[in-house]
Amino acid sequence: MSRLLARWSARLRGATFRRQLTLAVAGGVLGVAAVSAVLSSWQGSLQVRETLVRQGLNLATSLAQQSQLALLTEGADNAREPIERALSFPDVLRVELLRADGRALLARGAAAPAAAMPPMAGALEPYLEAETGAAWTFVAPVRMQPGEASPFEAPAAQAELLGFVRVTQGKAALVQLVGRLVAINFGVGLALSALLLWALRQLARRLTRPLGELAAVMAHAGEGRLGLRAQVEGPRDIANMAQVFNGMMHGLELREQELQQKNAELARHALTLEERVEERTRSLSSANRELQQALDTLRDTQRQLIEAEKLASLGRLVAGVAHELNTPLGNALMAASTMQAEQTQLSEAMHAGQLRKSEFDRMLSKTIEGNTLVMSNVRRAAEIIRDFKQLALDQTTDMRRGFLAHEVIGELLATLQPMFRHSPYELAVELEPGLRMDSYPGPLGQVISNVVQNALLHGFAGRDQGRVTVQCHALGDDRVQVICSDDGEGMTESVRLRVFEAFFTTKLGQGGSGLGMQIVHSLVTGLLGGRVQVESEPGAGTRVLISLPRQAPQAPQTGPYAANATALDSPPGA
Template sequence: MKAKQSISRKLLVSVLSVYFVLTFAVTCVQLIAEFSNTKSYITKELRTLESTFSASLTRAIWELNTPQVVSISDGLVAIPMIEGVLVRNDLGEQLTQSGNTDLNVVEVNDTLFDSEGDLIDSNSIALTGTMITGENGLFGYRFPLVFEFSGRSTLVGDVTLFSSRNVVIDRILLSVYFMVGSAFAKTTFLIALFLMAFKKHLTTPLDDLVEQLENLNQQDVADMKLDVDKLSGSELSIIQTSFNSIISQFSESQNKLKQTQKQLLKSNDMLDQQNLMLEQEVSKKTANLSQAMMDLQRQKYQLESNQNSLKQEIETRSHTEEQLLKKTHELENTIETLQMAHSKLVESEKFAALGGLVAGITHDVNTPIGVSVTATSVLNERLKEIDHKLENQTLSANDMKAFLAESKQSAELLTNNLQRASELIASFKQIAVDQTSEADRLININAYLNEIVASLKPELKKGLHTVNIDCPLNLEISIPAGALSQIFTNFIINSVIHGFDGIKNGIIDITVTDNVDQIDIIYHDNGQGISKDQISQLFDPFYTTKRNVGGSGLGTNIAYNLVKQTLHGEITAHSEPEKGLTYNIRFPKVIPS
């Protein structure tokens, strides 16, 4: 029976796989280093060209000799490492552009150039405002043209020399071929070397050993010894020696067994001869047999005693099993009790949120009602004054006009503030009803989110926090509105308590997107954020970092269950310390019944 895959093949594949990976990595590093060195060398050569052509170009521009400028530019382009040349005057106007026609150069602000040459490339140009478009990998060198006259230096323009990645690749192409060929040759040689070594030292000896083991003659023990050449003191040689030693011991044991069988036959003959003598000694042995019977009886009693002990042990184990079953039932009851307690805690958390909502709305309603009470008091005082003047017949037209004006102002004040109180109470009533109900209701998501934020303004005003809502104005769906209210109430309260702890002017962004059959909501605050360890436990029940100040750890767990079970949606969260916390919520427009 041959193995499905030999040890030598597995070992060879493992070694060669590691070598291939290392060879590939080293070759890639060499190619990158060669490319970088060649690019640096071309950059230095571009800098060297400044001293060669700067004087002639400066003189030609100073003398307004444009044909000579064009001629020098064409000469520069003829240099293999230069892809294109751009020459401009001191006003930033293009005098000539030679070389690659794909180099569409856009005029830039002269204030971005200084009096010294600087190295540029296609990425840094975009950052500094130099606009150059062309193939990826474009780079070049720009230097100013300064004319010296009578001890004065005058900037007459600048020159930009362009090169590209293709030039670098052309220069290192031969080196690339050599490195790849060298790696291929070394790899081929190493594979051949490994194959020869494995075949000589492992595969061939191991195959011979397996073949001899499969062809052993089990009938002749002396012929079962292994004799494999070329093991040369390896572990396989130790295995062969140990196996042969075992066979030798087994052969000796067989010989001893045969001798013992012969002795047993002789003993049987002697026993036959002694039978007659034994019959004569039967009477003598009767007493011994009686004693043996008594011993057997004693052993019987001992066995019965052991049997009783076993019965008692079985009864004890049965009793223990009953106790374990009883404990199991108690644990099941405890789990049911914990589940009921969890449900009660969830309800308590909902009503606690509702209580906070009541406290907040009470604060907001008190303001317009207080203003209304003040306006009513002032109006009553003015009525008493008018009534007194009317009885004393001292009421003048001016008094009446003043009274009417003040009455009109008080009536408007009463109307506005009572209308505001009515709107707050109506909004609170709808939010409160939704939070205690799971019935579906057609809502405008934009308006409903604003109502939720309005009900939480007392909490937001404590830290001057802001909530921004980005939602389509006409987005209406029929969902359990209470679930949506509870989710965003918990999110906003958590942001205020945890995310904005020690932060003023926190910002919360709520973005709602209508994606045909589903709604996507992104909730983000710019608070303190949480770590990776904390984000993994964010939706676990009873997990909170504010337990010492009254936190229950059920807010995010309730929101998670409402999204998953009530809205049949998905919710994820991600955060980094000092970068805020983000929730991604997705649920269908039509909630399955």
């Protein structure tokens, strides 16, 4: 075998350029075509398998949704029709409806495998149970969703496991599609390879003929013959080579004539050649050093810009967190300090024997009020931290339940009152009672809190008095309107148009992060399903109008709030 390979190698080395080029390119083209066909077939088979597996999981899920009644009533007839429809598909070999303990309630189709695995009782989603060379086995749990839960219950009820649906799907379609795909890919690859090889052979023939003629002329020139000229024809590159060869021959002839005259000049140049080489080398070395320094400077600048951008992004996020947490943590700290002082007075009075019942009742009432304020603000701080984390993770949502708008908004504004007690500004509240909503009180509270704090931070710069008013009233039969207004300095049109942009603030470095109103817009138009607009003129104050549906839309299944949206109460009237 080795002798045969050596013989073929020797023959290939002794072959013409056209033959070597044709064989080399033909082998490369055929190899690339084969590899491309194999890779394309392999990728196609993976896509087909993924599609068929997804179809099997979807079929198992659909059957599980249609089998709840059969498992609840232990009536196999209630699931017989959807199972028969599923068996009408050519690839579905067997369908089994199993109880929660794994015992079969109904089975249709081909014979079951010898040793079937028991379903996983803790499975929440359909899964691929087993795969053989001939079929897949999919299992989907059948669960009964829990009933309505009270919003005051701590843990949510878990879905009850009723049983399982096991679907056996054959691989005949996969084998057939993969075989057809392989045949098509190899057929197309061979056809394209044949076409390319034919075109390459024609190109090689057109290329090598002028090269042969040029080689013959160059061989004669190598023997020392002068006055030879090559034919300028063939492809442009070969014609250029012929022209260059002719020019070279002409130059050689002229040089032969001028050789004697150049000898003296060459002798003179030989004396200074080394100095010129050294000077040129120094010049090139200096230029290389300058280029290297410039490249190093550019790399350092690039690294500094990257680090600056990272620090700027981190600074903006930290500023936003500090701005949002300042109020609830400050309120909690103030309440805790007040309770500590009251408890100190109570302890001193008790040890001195001067404690009266009325004084004890008054201090106890203040302690209860302070504890309530601390817990409310700490919870608020926790919600703010969670909301900022959610914003960094592209937004999530809070719990959904039924509530009265004036109660939720009133409780929220009560926690904001300490912000106004030690300032020349006041907070006015006008809430229409009895407005029941089925929505998300946490995000609603965050919206109102952000708007009020934004008004307090930006609306009264340079003013010694001011008023922030929060109103809530019905807007038709199915909507609620919340209006947050102030009589502050207002804003220009250019600022108003950018008020909902992330990280846009007129108080950067002074408590503003540029995130408050962006969060407002995101929550109102996203999770709460409403609209928000800002009306403002310089010197005329600012009004933020928020229109919300009384029943919020269902949480999106693929949006930023799909992960955590949970309905604790049913819609009003359900």
